[in-house]
Amino acid sequence: MKISGIEAIPYAIPYRKPLRFASGEVATAEHVLVRVHTDGGIVGTADAPPRPFTYGETQVSVRSIVADHFGPQLVGLGILEREVVRSRLERTVGNPVAKAAVDMAIWDAIGQSLGVSVSELLGGFTDRMRVSHMVGFAPAEEMVAEAERIRDEHGISTFKVKVGRKPYRDDVEACRALRVALGPDVELYVDGNRGWTPSEAARALQEMRDLDLTFAEELCPADDVLGRRWLVQQSTIPMFADESVSRPGEVTRELLNGAATGISIKTSRTGFTTSQLVLGLCEGLGVEVVIGNQIDTQVGSLCAAAFGAAHPLTARRAGELSNYLDMTDDLLADPLTIQDGELAVRQGPGLGLVIDEDKLARYRQDR
């Protein structure tokens, strides 16, 4: 079965409220739905969430690179020639989100053509993921109220708290309020989205030492090379790298430089193929991972869950799979549900995702 064409459909769906974090704010999901068509009639689907302030991609650049560059380079290849696909995609530097969506859409087509779920093809370790919910910037009491609501409605007991504000004490206060309100059994970790200097991060970690944080993610910019190393040396909790590790070579550099001690894997960033490389690298080096969220739609979250559930190292820790709860609508015909803090992996051929064509027609921006 050969790739016969690649579609890149820009669409926009508003969030219920703007999501705020140190590297930016999003009010509307302006994404690109990628569809890989085959000569056998099977269509693989995935979602590309462009993040200019994280990877430099925009909706325009993703659409153009997928439709105008990757499409012509991949048409005619068999869907199982995944490593040929990867070689061709990798000739183009950067553009991680665009590449990831193409890769995952091809996996979806492979799964459909073989009649197997992608999660089983990837490893088939388990059929569900525990879910971690992200709490964005707001006054401390609102952050507590949101976490309590999410806990009560969805049974979620792991929270990623966005930090990186100035003054950092606003974040310390929010984390303390969350720990007090949610009690000792809830898991809390923090994500700075590069908002702090190393010295601010060191002070904040010091002041939060009694809050039993599980780990801290990307507190300072990746290019604070020596600052990050200094921070890791003194930190008593693991320091996870996220947006600084958009490809395996960057994972290697951050870990060998002593600038990180854990790795966030995002399928929206490295697809399935390269995420498996990153996972192999981390498992081989003895480094913990977390399944991260690129402010994904239900389509993206479903992909992340399929990958996370496929391997023991990714399934061990709660994955960030609930950002879609903040969207006013989504494209899946059969919506995801998080129950008892868990998201079940879609069974059935491929990724098991069916797009609601009426919704796509309503939200797409190219017609």
Next chain:
Amino acid sequence: MKISGIEAIPYAIPYRKPLRFASGEVATAEHVLVRVHTDGGIVGTADAPPRPFTYGETQVSVRSIVADHFGPQLVGLGILEREVVRSRLERTVGNPVAKAAVDMAIWDAIGQSLGVSVSELLGGFTDRMRVSHMVGFAPAEEMVAEAERIRDEHGISTFKVKVGRKPYRDDVEACRALRVALGPDVELYVDGNRGWTPSEAARALQEMRDLDLTFAEELCPADDVLGRRWLVQQSTIPMFADESVSRPGEVTRELLNGAATGISIKTSRTGFTTSQLVLGLCEGLGVEVVIGNQIDTQVGSLCAAAFGAAHPLTARRAGELSNYLDMTDDLLADPLTIQDGELAVRQGPGLGLVIDEDKLARYRQDR
């Protein structure tokens, strides 16, 4: 004087012959001319050469990010608020060529408004640059013929030889033929554009040990983290990093990782503002630099010369300023000339560049 608008004009000019190197081939310059308009009527100009296989940018992405994202972020800023401009540009990750063109166009406007040449504003070290010419892939005898022609027509005596082919012995043979034909007084160095594995690179360097190469550039991919370190440890000539160092943090990482011992500075990649940061970093760390060429037009080469001539460390070594010779036409009203192996820096306010509006009208692709 405030920025009142930023124009991004896509245009295409064919090369005389396709340029071939390990990371790709270009037959037509599909660039974006960037014009920064001010409320004082002054217009600053620079050129953006997108390189999908080097930085992931395309003509579409550069045009969109400059016009749709950077423009709205910068309009209203004073042209001297360069560090505010840089902060805003840096919020968007990647897109180095787009950012560089905006930065250089603003410097052009600053120079014009102050009645001073940009090269003097940058440092004013000297008024000319020795020129190094790039010899692309071809059979060895054609590469020799091209180098001899360039030497005879322009007095150039420094050549950058593209290598990275498989088998690597084709490149060894070409370098040997060039050394034999051009004699011992000509300076030769090689650029692999990431085409070799570390083991191929090691063997090639071994076999070229008697050819008196000055240095070698980017023989293996940046993500061959340990392979590059191993290569540097055994190499008897400096190993320059080029496309692997698109921002200061990457320069730091490559140097501290022992993966490079010299740095190529390209104004088309880091503009003037960030190129000065890279230069300061290299001077502080005691590392040599070379002014590189992003297959620049005359507009781009003029910018590179203005920067290179401004500082002793960049002016010390011949800069790569002659790629424009391969273009069938250009946009400068008053063309550059290379005489006795040197390119004079444009005097007069700003960058001293005047666009031939008839030519721009002929080559632009947006009308």
